[in-house]
Structure formats: structure tokens, C-alpha cells
Amino acid sequence: MQFKHPEILYALLLLIIPIIIHLFQLQRFEKVPFTNVQFLKNVEQQTRKSSRLKKFLILLSRLLTFTCLIFAFAQPFLSNTKLEQQHNTTIYLDNSFSMQAKGENGELLKSSAQQIIDNIINQTNNITLITNNKSFKKSELKSLKNELISIDYTPSKLDLNAILLKINSLNDNTTGTLNKSIIISDFQDINLINKPDFTSMNGEVNLLKLSPKNNNNFFVDSIFISGNNSFETNLNVIVKSTLTSTKNLTLSLFSNSKLIGKTTARFDNSKISKISFSLPNTLNFNGKISLTDEALTFDNDFYFSISKPEKVDVLSIGETSEYLKRIYSENEFNFTTTPLLNLNYNQIKKQHLIVLNELEYIPNELGNEISEFVKNGGHIVIIPSPKTNINSYNTFLNSLLIGTIESKNEVEHQITTIRFDHPLIQDVFEKKVTNFQYPKTNLNYNTHFNNSSSIINFDSNEPFISSINKKSSTIYWFSSPLNKNFSNFTQSSLIVPIFYNFAKHSLKTSQLYYTVNLDKEIEIKTSLGKDQVLTISNESTEFIPLQTVSQNKATLKLNDNSLKSGFYNIKNGNETLQTIAFNYNRNESHLSYSDIEQLIKNNNNVSISSSIDNVFNKIYNQQKINWLFKWFLAFSILFLLIEMLLLKYFKI
Numbered sequence: 001m002q003f004k005h006p007e008i009l010y011a012l013l014l015l016i017i018p019i020i021i022h023l024f025q026l027q028r029f030e031k032v033p034f035t036n037v038q039f040l041k042n043v044e045q046q047t048r049k050s051s052r053l054k055k056f057l058i059l060l061s062r063l064l065t066f067t068c069l070i071f072a073f074a075q076p077f078l079s080n081t082k083l084e085q086q087h088n089t090t091i092y093l094d095n096s097f098s099m100q101a102k103g104e105n106g107e108l109l110k111s112s113a114q115q116i117i118d119n120i121i122n123q124t125n126n127i128t129l130i131t132n133n134k135s136f137k138k139s140e141l142k143s144l145k146n147e148l149i150s151i152d153y154t155p156s157k158l159d160l161n162a163i164l165l166k167i168n169s170l171n172d173n174t175t176g177t178l179n180k181s182i183i184i185s186d187f188q189d190i191n192l193i194n195k196p197d198f199t200s201m202n203g204e205v206n207l208l209k210l211s212p213k214n215n216n217n218f219f220v221d222s223i224f225i226s227g228n229n230s231f232e233t234n235l236n237v238i239v240k241s242t243l244t245s246t247k248n249l250t251l252s253l254f255s256n257s258k259l260i261g262k263t264t265a266r267f268d269n270s271k272i273s274k275i276s277f278s279l280p281n282t283l284n285f286n287g288k289i290s291l292t293d294e295a296l297t298f299d300n301d302f303y304f305s306i307s308k309p310e311k312v313d314v315l316s317i318g319e320t321s322e323y324l325k326r327i328y329s330e331n332e333f334n335f336t337t338t339p340l341l342n343l344n345y346n347q348i349k350k351q352h353l354i355v356l357n358e359l360e361y362i363p364n365e366l367g368n369e370i371s372e373f374v375k376n377g378g379h380i381v382i383i384p385s386p387k388t389n390i391n392s393y394n395t396f397l398n399s400l401l402i403g404t405i406e407s408k409n410e411v412e413h414q415i416t417t418i419r420f421d422h423p424l425i426q427d428v429f430e431k432k433v434t435n436f437q438y439p440k441t442n443l444n445y446n447t448h449f450n451n452s453s454s455i456i457n458f459d460s461n462e463p464f465i466s467s468i469n470k471k472s473s474t475i476y477w478f479s480s481p482l483n484k485n486f487s488n489f490t491q492s493s494l495i496v497p498i499f500y501n502f503a504k505h506s507l508k509t510s511q512l513y514y515t516v517n518l519d520k521e522i523e524i525k526t527s528l529g530k531d532q533v534l535t536i537s538n539e540s541t542e543f544i545p546l547q548t549v550s551q552n553k554a555t556l557k558l559n560d561n562s563l564k565s566g567f568y569n570i571k572n573g574n575e576t577l578q579t580i581a582f583n584y585n586r587n588e589s590h591l592s593y594s595d596i597e598q599l600i601k602n603n604n605n606v607s608i609s610s611s612i613d614n615v616f617n618k619i620y621n622q623q624k625i626n627w628l629f630k631w632f633l634a635f636s637i638l639f640l641l642i643e644m645l646l647l648k649y650f651k652i
Contacts, residue, residue, distance in 0.1 A: 008074040018062050054646060061643040068636035076632065087178050088138075088203075090128040090167050091116065093148075094185035096157045097298040098588040101186070101212030108210045112184055112612060113148040119616035120144065128170050130163070132156040137170050153298065155517045155563075155584050160187075160196040160599075164205075171202050179203030182615050186210050189592045198603040205606045206615050209596050212295070216243045219299035219589040220251075220289050223512060225306075226276070233279045233306065237289050239265040240272055242591045253277050254288040265291070284308060286567055286579055299589045303566055303581035304512040310525060312503045313350060317343055317366075318357035318383075319483070323490045327499045340366070348373050350527075353506040358385040358481055361392035371399045376550040377472040377523075379506035381499075384445055386481050402468045402475060403449035412442040415464050415489065417457035424455055424467065424501050439494070441480040441487035449477070456494070465498065476502060513581040516563045522556040524570055524577055535571050 093116070099109035120127055120141065129136040129144055133154045136147055158166070163183060171179045179202050185191065187209050198205060221238045239249065245267040253261040265273040279285055285306040293300055314328050316337040328335035336347070340359060348354065348369050356362070356370075370380060384393070384405075394404045416438050420426060444458070447466075454463035458479075468475040480487050489495060507525075514520055524534065528549050534556060535544050546557040556570070563582055570578045600606040609615040 008070060011070045011073075012067065014066075018059060018066070058643055058646050061639045061646065065636050065639040065643065068632040068639065072630075072632035072636065087180070088126045088128070088171060089180045089182065090130065090170060092130045092163050092167060092181070092183045092185070093151070094158075095131045095133070095151055095154055096588060097153050097155065097296065097584060098186055098188055098591065099210070100153060100296045100298060101217075101591070102214065102294070103210060103212055108186060108212065109151065109153065112210065113151050115612040116184075117145050117148050119612060130166055130170065132158050135166070135170060157188075157190060157517075157585075157588065159193045160191050161194055163191075164196060164198065164201060168200065168202060181205045182208065182609075184208045184210065184612065186212070187594045187596050188588060189594055190587050192594050192599075196599055198600070198606050201605060203605070206609050206618070207596050207600065207606065208609045208612060208615055209593075211593070212591070214295055215591050216241060216245065217295035217299075217589055217591050218245075218247075218249055218291060218293040219296065219586060220291060220302035221586055221589075223289065223302060223304055225512070232281055233285075235277045235279050235287075235304075237265075237275050237277065237302075238272065239275065239291065240589070241267055242271070242589070244269060244271055249273075249291050249293070251275060252290045254290065256286050279306070281308075284579065286581070295591075296589060298565075298584050299586055301565065302513070302583055305510070305567065305579050305581040306512065307510050307578060310507070312352050312507045314353045314355065314503050315347060315351045316355040316357050318355075318359045318385075321357060321482070321490075323495060324355065324357075324499065327496055328503065333503060345369050349376070349378075351378065353379050353381065353503050355381045355502075356383065358383050358483065360385045360387045361389040362396040364395075367396040367399055370396070374400060374470060374473045374475065377553070379474050379476075379502070381476045381478070381502055383478045383482055384480070386443060386483075386486055388445065390445075400470075400475065401450070402470075403447060403452070406446045406448055408443070408445055410443050412440060413444060413458040413460055413462075413464075414438040414440045415456055415492075415494075416459045417461070418494075419453075419455055419457075422453065422455050422467070424505060425497060437492075439487065439489040439492040441489065443481060443486045444479040447477065447479065452477070455498075474505070510578060510580065513583050514558070516565060516582050516584050518585065520558050522558065522570070522580065524554050524556065526554055526572055526577055528554060528572065532572060534577070536568050537571060538566060538568050 093109070093112060095109055099107070099112075101108055103111060105111040126138045127141075127144060128138055129147065131151065131154070133156050134147075136144060139147070160183075167181050167183075171181075181201065181203060183205065185208075187207075218239065218241050221240045223235060223237050226234045226236050237251065239251065241247075246269050247267055249265045249267075251263050251265050252259055253263075261277055263275050263277070265275050267273050279287070287304050287306070289302040289304075291300050309332070311332060311334050312328075313334045314324075314336070316324055316335070317340055320337055320339075324337065325335065337357075338344070340363075343366070345365070349372075351373070354370065354373065362370075374380060388405070388408070390405050390408070397404055418425065438459075441464070444462070444464075446462070449466060449468055452463070452466045452468045455465040455467055455476075456463070458464050462479070463477075464479050466477045466479075468477065480489075482490055484490070510522075514522070526534070528534070533544055534547055534554055535542055536556070536558075537543070541562075546559075548555045548557070565583050566581070568580050568582060569576045570580065596608060600608065609618065
């Protein structure tokens with residue numbers, strides 16, 4: 001038992017006053033003559049015994065009356081906690097997409113929010129609400145109720161340790177405050193990146209795991225292009241199921257909002273179904289793959305955007321080569337060739353690929369411009385001259401930090417080995433080719449390059465073509481001149497795919513789609529003025545992303561969690577440069593859940609609850625105060641009545 005005003009209990013010391021009065025009460029006796037003395041002595045003994053008993057009972061009733069009154073004014077109560085302690089309850093409610101799953105009372109998130117509202121109506125202690133994307137510290141009951149009513153799903157997903165850290169940061173750590181934490185989630189495996197540490201929690205933690213009625217979910221997992229020609233593009237779609245299924249699902253293909261095709265995804269006692277659509281090659285195709293599934297809805301639609309490839313800007317500096325003009329046709333490339341003496345240095349930064357075509361030497365000014373070009377993500381091809389000035393080239397190569405030319409060899413070699421797994425040519429051949437006429441060269445340069453990989457080798461196993469990858473660019477090196485006097489490589493079947501892919505790989509093509517809530521970079525070909533910035537927008541929102549501008553492109557850095565699935569336009573002012581598609585991460589679609597009983601082993605401050613009502617009832621009972629002052633008032637009146645009855649009916 002505890003007291004709200006324990007200082008009043010000092011009044012119990014005053015109870016000694018009636019005790020003293022009763023013990024030392026003085027009475028006057030009158031002498032009355034009487035004849036039978038023996039009889040009076042007998043009456044006197046009986047009277048004294050009755051009088052003492054009555055006085056003792058009256059004293060006891062008065063003491064109990066005053067004691068109960070004093071206790072009543074001290075306001076006694078029964079509670080598991082002290083009255084002066086503050087109570088702080090922090091609720092984490094998981095509002096990730098997996099909480100769209102249906103439980104006994106509808107969607108897990110919505111039903112949980114309503115149950116919390118029903119339980120906090122009569123709460124008087126401080127309540128803090130945490131979701132994956134918001135925090136409401138010690139909010140008023142009305143505003144907290146409104147937030148719970150309007151709560152929505154978010155692509156953000158917090159690790160359990162991050163949740164505990166967030167709760168601790170919002171808990172009231174002042175002396176005399178009891179913190180209670182409630183974590184309401186479906187506890188998917190992706191919530192447990194690392195083993196949770198409950199020992200750091202300031203207060204008791206209650207875990208409530210929500211489980212859906214149906215654990216089977218169908219979703220569009222990914223898409224990719226498997227091939228295309230001048231008329232159409234073959235789009236493959238991967239549809240998955242969380243459980244082995246034999247169900248057939250209808251998939252619809254939309255171009256913007258127009259339905260252009262349907263097909264069936266068949267699950268032949270498996271978890272994966274692969275289907276394909278043939279798309280027309282148009283200027284731009286903003287598509288959506290859609291299916292119908294009631295388990296989760298966020299992963300039923302998959303957006304993608306196919307843009308017509310832009311032309312690649314290629315500049316050849318040095319000798320005029322007819323084979324380059326034929327390869328870099330006007331349909332796909334903006335090709336320019338210029339002698340070194342007529343070079344306009346301002347054109348360098350506007351290119352995607354620069355070919356240094358058999359220059360005898362590389363002037364310092366050109367070397368500096370090319371180094372800056374490479375630093376900003378440009379790609380170059382270096383073809384040496386038969387009269388290469390090795391010192392000049394080494395100065396240039398050292399500025400690129402890639403290595404040096406060691407010597408010149410005038411020995412004939414055949415070009416015999418192709419690295420079919422190299423990214424530049426891995427899609428060129430359907431199978432490894434060995435029975436073709438090998439090209440040859442009678443002059444080559446020995447080099448020592450850092451971090452280089454060979455693409456094509458001589459019969460001596462020395463590289464004929466090498467690639468050196470820099471941070472955001474690639475440098476391609478030919479060990480031999482390509483003019484007809486020294487090599488017949490330009491007459492081989494390899495010349496076209498090699499140079500074609502040099503250019504195509506220098507331009508980063510736009511992705512079919514991007515994933516919301518993952519850090520990403522988007523490269524856009526554009527020229528921006530000093531005060532110009534790119535914006536990203538759709539029908540409902542517009543924002544300015546972080547961006548780095550260099551030469552003829554801009555790199556956008558996205559880490560905004562507020563993005564939603566759908567199409568967004570990248571704009572320079574009012575001009576739309578590109579349309580990109582975003583989709584939600586499919587990690588939550590797999591419905592893989594953790595065993596929380598294993599998580600709380602050897603953690604005495606953590607418990608598992610079966611329902612939201614039980615959690616709040618437990619907290620309410622722990623914080624409940626049972627006042628006893630009414631009982632003590634009633635007992636004081638009772639003892640007062642007993643005293644009155646003793647005085648009236650107890651005859652001496």
C-alpha cells in the first residue's frame with residue numbers, strides 16, 4: 001500500500017492523547033453509609049470489571065476511528081508503480097507494403113490502427129507513435145487518432161535494430177519515468193538484417209506479430225528485353241508465386257493507359273512463370289504489366305519505359321579512315337573526323353567517344369583536354385601511328401594514370417584469340433568461332449598498363465586490343481596501327497562489331513525501370529546553362545534532385561523515399577528530356593516471416609503478446625491505481641457507530 005500524502009501519517013502520533021485520557025482519567029467517589037458491607041464489596045468488584053471492559057472497547061473504537069480518518073486523508077492506494085512516476089508508451093506500427101495482407105479483420109495495418117484508436121481513448125499517459133516514415137512524439141490524443149485514421153503504406157522498411165534505436169531516441173530517459181514499448185509488425189525476414197539487441201532498451205518491450213490468413217502471393221517480379229530488331233522488341237516478364245502453384249493468371253500490357261495485349265501466366269506446379277510480349281519499335285514506349293491478386297496489391301503492377309536510342313557523338317582526330325565512316329552511319333551516330341591541325345577543342349567535351357587515329361604525337365594541350373574528357377566520363381580509343389613518338393605518348397598515358405609504352409616491334413603476328421566473355425563482344429557471336437581467317441599485323445608496340453584486360457590477343461598471347469576501365473570511362477588501346485600497310489585487320493569481320501560497340505558502350509542507355517527507395521544515379525545527355533537545373537515530376541509532384549553537371553551530360557542522384565511507382569518526367573525547364581519508370585522493391589512480396597520466439601531468448605525485458613487489446617490491458621493493469629481512502633472513511637464511520645452503540649447500550 002502506498003500513500004499520496006504520506007506526511008499526514010504523522011498525525012497518528014496524536015492517538016496517544018485519547019490513550020492518556022483513558023489511562024489517567026480521574027474520578028470523584030462519594031461515601032454512602034450502608035449496613036451490609038460484604039454485599040457492597042461484591043457489587044464493587046463486578047462494576048469495576050464491566051467499567052474497564054467498556055472503557056477499553058470505547059478506547060479501541062475511538063483509536064480505530066481516528067486511525068481510519070488519518071489514513072483516509074493520506075489517500076492510500078494499491079499500484080505496481082509509484083504515484084509520482086510518469087508513464088511513457090511508445091508504439092511502433094509497421095506500415096510497410098507487406099501489411100496490406102488480409103487478416104481476420106481486414107488489412108493488417110488498417111485493423112491494427114483501429115484497435116490502437118479503441119485502446120488509447122481512455123489513456124492518460126504519454127503516447128508516442130512511430131511508423132517507417134514518420135514519428136509523433138507525445139502527440140495529443142485527437143491528432144494521434146487522426147494520424148492513425150489516415151495512415152498509409154510506405155516503401156520504407158526498417159530493420160528491427162533500427163526500430164529499437166529509434167524507440168530509444170524518443171523515449172523519456174528522465175528519472176522517475178517508466179517506458180513501455182509496443183512493436184506491431186508482421187516481422188518479415190528482411191526486418192532482421194542483424195540479430196536484434198534488446199539489452200539497450202530503456203524499459204519493457206512488447207512484441208506483437210501479425211499474421212495474414214493467406215500466405216500465397218502472386219507478383220510481377222522483373223522484366224527484361226531478350227532481343228529486338230528494326231520492327232519489334234521482345235519483352236520478357238517474370239511472374240512469381242510465394243508457394244508452389246498450378247494457377248493460371250491473366251496478365252495485361254498497357255501502353256500508357258491503353259490496353260494493347262493480354263496473355264496467361266501458367267504455373268505448372270512451380271513458383272515461377274515466364275512470359276513474353278512483342279512490342280512495336282516506336283519513338284517511346286511507356287508500358288505497364290498488370291495482374292490481379294488479392295494478397296498484396298502494391299506488386300500487381302510493373303512499370304517500364306523504353307526510349308528510342310539517341311545518336312552517339314563520335315569524333316575521330318587524325319588520319320581519315322573510310323572504315324570509320326562506314327561503321328558510324330548517320331542513322332545511329334553523329335560522326336565527325338578532323339585532322340589534328342584543324343581540331344576545334346571546344347567540340348571535345350560534347351562527344352561520347354573520341355578516336356585518336358594514328359597520331360604521331362599528342363600535344364600537351366590535346367592531352368590535357370582528353371584527360372579532362374576522360375575524368376568527366378568520356379571514352380577514348382587510341383590507335384598508334386607507325387611513327388609514334390613514344391615519349392609524347394607516355395606523357396599522355398601517364399596523365400591518364402594507365403601505364404606506358406615500352407618498345408616498338410616490327411615482327412609479324414597473327415591475331416588469333418578472342419575473349420568471348422569480354423563485355424564488349426560477349427553478345428556479338430552466337431557461339432565461339434575458331435575457323436576463320438586470322439588477320440595479321442607486322443608492327444606492334446609492347447605496353448605495360450595498369451588494370452587492363454585484353455579483348456583480342458596475338459598468337460604470342462600479347463594483347464592486340466586492350467581495355468582499361470577508369471571510374472566512369474573506358475580507354476581502348478590498339479597495339480598496332482590499322483592502316484593497310486601494316487595490318488589487314490580492317491578487312492576482317494571483327495572490325496565492325498569492335499568499333500560499333502566502342503561507340504555503343506560509350507553511351508549509357510536508359511534503364512527499363514528503377515527501384516524506389518534504393519540509391520541510384522541516372523545519366524541524362526543534355527547541356528545545361530549556368531543557372532539551369534533538371535527537375536523530376538509527374539502529375540502530382542515535382543522536385544529537384546541532387547545533380548552533377550559535366551560537359552554534355554548531367555548525372556542525377558536519387559535517394560528520395562517519397563517516390564511512388566509510376567512514370568516520372570525529367571525536364572529542363574518546360575522541355576521533357578526523358579521519361580523514366582519506378583517500381584516498388586519486391587523484397588516484401590515473398591512473405592517470408594521470422595520466428596520471434598527465437599529473437600527474445602534470454603531477454604527478460606521482452607515479452608510476446610497475442611493481440612493489441614491484451615497489450616494495452618497489460619499496460620493498463622500495470623499502471624492502474626486502486627484508491628482506498630473511501631474504504632477507510634467507511635471504516636471510520638463504522639467504528640464511530642460502534643462507539644455510540646457501546647455508550648448507549650453497554651450498561652455498567
